[in-house]
Amino acid sequence: MAESIRGRLSDLRRDLHRYPEPGWCEFYTTARLVEELEDLDVDEIAVGAEAYDPDDRMAVPAADELDEWFDRARDRGADPGLLERMAGGNTGVVAVLDRGEGPTVGLRVDIDGLYVEEAADGDHAPTAEGFRSETGETMHACGHDVHMTWGLAALEAIEERGFAGRLVVFFQPAEEVSGGGYPMAESGYAADLDYLLAAHVGLDHPTGEVVAGIERPLAMCHVDATIRGTAAHAGKAPQDGDNAIQALGTAIQNAYGIPRHADGMTRVNVGRVEGGTASNVVAERVEAVAEARGETTELMEYAKDRLRRTFETAAEMHGCAADVEVVSESPRADSDPELVDVVADVARGVDGVDAVVPTADFGASEDATFLMRRVQEAGGLASYLVVGTDHPTSHHTPTFDVDERSLETGVEVLAGSILAVAEDPP
Template sequence: MLDIIALRRDFHQYPEVGFTEFRTASKVVEILTSLGYDVIYGKDALDGDSRRGLPAEEVLDEAFVRALRDGANVDILEKMKGGYTAVIGILKGKEQGPTVAFRFDMDALPIHESIDSDHFPQAKGFRSKYEGNMHACAHDGHTAIGLGLAEKLSDRNFSGTIKLIFQPAEEGVRGAYSIVQKGMLDDVDYLFCHHLGTGVPLGEFHGGASGFLASTKLAVHFHGISSHAGASPEKGRNALLGAATALLNIHAISRFSSGSTRVNVGVLEGGTATNIIPQHAKMLVETRSVSEEVNEEVERRVKKIIAHSAEMHELQHEIQVIGSAIPIDCDLDLVTLAVEEARNIEGFSSCKNFGDSNSTGSEDASFMIRRVQENGGKGTYMIIGTGIPAPHHHPKFDIQEEVLPWSVELLERIARRTLT
C-alpha cells in the first residue's frame, strides 16, 4: 500500500520546475504501471509545439541528467527528453460507462527553501535537495494524492474509464494547453481539478472556485545597436531605453469599466556596462482580467505599445506568449456532488459550494475544463483547505499532511459516484 505522506515528502525533496519534472514524472509512470494502468507519456501525452515558456535546451539537458542521477528510470526518461513531462494514466472499469478525469499538477517553483529550524520540512529532513527550487505551492501534495487515488481505483470495481492527468508547468500557466491540444481531454465526460490551501483552513472544502482571471504572459526582446556611450552615442540604438519606454506606457494603460484588470512588467533586463549603449533588453509582462475579452484587449494594447516603443527608438523587437489562462466556470451539479461526498468524510467539518472570497490568480486547468464543456461534458475546480505557515510561493510554505489521506478518500468517493 502506498504511503501518501512518504510520497509527498519524496517529491518535496526533488522539486522540478515546469517541463523539467523528469524524476517526478518518471516515478508517476512507474507507480501507475505497477497498478495496472495504461500509461501515456512523453510526446504521446502533449503537443510539443503548444508548450509555452519552454526552458532553454541546456536547462532541460541539465535537469534530465540530474533526474538520472537521482533515481529516475532511464527507459522512461528517454521518452521525456526535451521537456515532454506530461503523464496520463488510464484504467477501464468492469463495465462500460463515462470517462471521468482528475488533474494533478507536478511542478515546483524557482524559490530557495527556508533552512530555519521551525520550517517543518527542514526539521523533519525532507527539505529540497535542489537549491533554488522548492515545492512552495503544494504540487508535491497534489501528485501524491493523484497516485493515492490511482491505487484506490486499481480494483477496477467501477463502470466506465478513469483518466488521471499529471500535468507539467502549471506555474506560469504553461502546461495544460499542450495537453488539451493533444486531444487528451476530448473523450472526458467529467473533469475534477483541485488545489490544496489557497487561504482555506484545514477541515474546510469548497466544491467549486470562482474568480480565476484570464491571463497572458509575454516574453519581449528588444534588439538595438551597441556603441560607445561617450565617444559615439548617436551611433547606438538603446534597447534598454526602448524597453523602459514600453514599461512606463504599459503601466499607464487605462482601467476598464467592463471588468477589472491587472498588468505588470515583472522583469526588465538589459545592458552590460555603464559606457556601452545596450544592444539587447528583455522584458517579461503579464496581463490579467476577470473577462477573457477584456484581457485580450489589454494584451492587444500592450503589444501595440511594445511595437511603437521599439519603432520610436529604431529597434527590432519580438514577442512570445509564454503562458496563458482563461476564466473557470464550474458546473454547479459537479460542485454540489463534490460537497455531498466531502460531508461523508470526518476530516471535513465545513463544506461549501463556493468560498467566501474569490481567487484572483490564474489557472491553466481552465483550458481543460473549457474543452470538456465545449464537448458537452462538465467540470469543476475544488479547493481543499489546509493550514499553511506562510503564503503560497514563500520560502516557508508548507501544508498540513493529514489533509492528504482525506483528499484521496474524497476523490475516490467522487470517482466511484460518477463512474456508474
C-alpha cells in the same frame, strides 16, 4: 506487493517534495510517478509524447536547461528507458483505468516545482524533519507534491472500490508557466470526457475546509519582449545610439498606464528585465518578462494586445525595434454548478471536513482551464476544487508547507466525487 499508497501518504508526499523540478524538466518526478503507477492495476500508462503532441507545448525552456535536469534525473537513478521517452522535455504522464460501461471521468493534478530556494531554518518543518528540497534552487512551494499524492492515491482508491466507467488521470507538467494544460487538453485522452475534476491545496483556506468549485479564475498570458537598439559610446557619441534601456523604461511606465476596461478587471506586470553591458555604453539590447491577465478571456486579450502595442510603440519612439512573443496563456473557465453540488455533498461526509464552501473566487490563474473548457464545450461538466490546509506562509514563498492532514481529506473528496458521478450522474 507494494504497500498501499494510502498507507504511506505522508512518506510519498515527502519523497516527492525532496526533488522538485521546473516545468518541462520533471524527468525524475515523471519516472517516480510511473514507478508508482506500475504497482497499480491500471490499463494504460502514457508518458510524455505518448500522452500529447509535443508541438502543442508552451513555454518550453532552452535546450541547456532541459539537458541539465535530464542529466540530474539520470544521475539520481531515473529509469534510462523512461528518460529516453521524455527526451527533449516531454515530461508528464497520463494513467487510464478502464472498467467497462459508465461515464468517462478525468482528474487533473500538476507536477512541477518552482525556482524558489527552500528555507533552511530549523523551524521550517521540511528542514527539521529531513525532507527539504535537495536541488538547491527549486521547491514545491505551491503544493504540487500534495497534488501528485492525491492523484496516485485517488486512483488506487477508485481501482479498489468497484468503479464502473473510464478514469483518466492527467499528471500535468509545467503548470507554473502555463505550458502543459493546453497539450493535455488537445490530446486524445481529453476527448469524450463526461466530467473533469481538478484540485488545489490551501490557497488560504484552512485545514478542514473544502471549496467545491472555484469561479472567476483570471485568464492570463506570459509575454517575452526583446528590444533592440544601437550601441554607442555614452560619453563621446551618445547621439549615435538608440537606447534600448530608455525604450524599455518608457514601455514599463506606459504598460502600467494601460486604460482600465469597462467590462471588468485587468492586470499587467513586468516581472523581470535584463540588458545592457556597461555604464558608458548606450544599451543595444534589453529583455523583459511580463504578463497580462483579465477577468475574462476577452479582457485578457485586450490587455495582451495593449501590452504588445506598448512595447512596440515605445521601441519605435526611441529608434529601436521590439520583438514580443506570447510564450504561454490560459483561458477563464468556471466550475459547473451541477458538479459543484456533487463535490459539496461528498465533502460533507468526509471525516475531518468541518466546513464546505460551495464556490469561491480563485483570484489567480490556472491552465487546468484548458481541460475544463474542452470538457464544457463538448457538453460535459468540470469543477476545480480546493482542499484547505493550514500553511505557515503563502504559496510561492521559501517557507511554504502544508498540514498533512489534508492528504487524506483530498484523497477521500476526490475519490468519493468520482465514484458519485459514476454511480449517480448529475
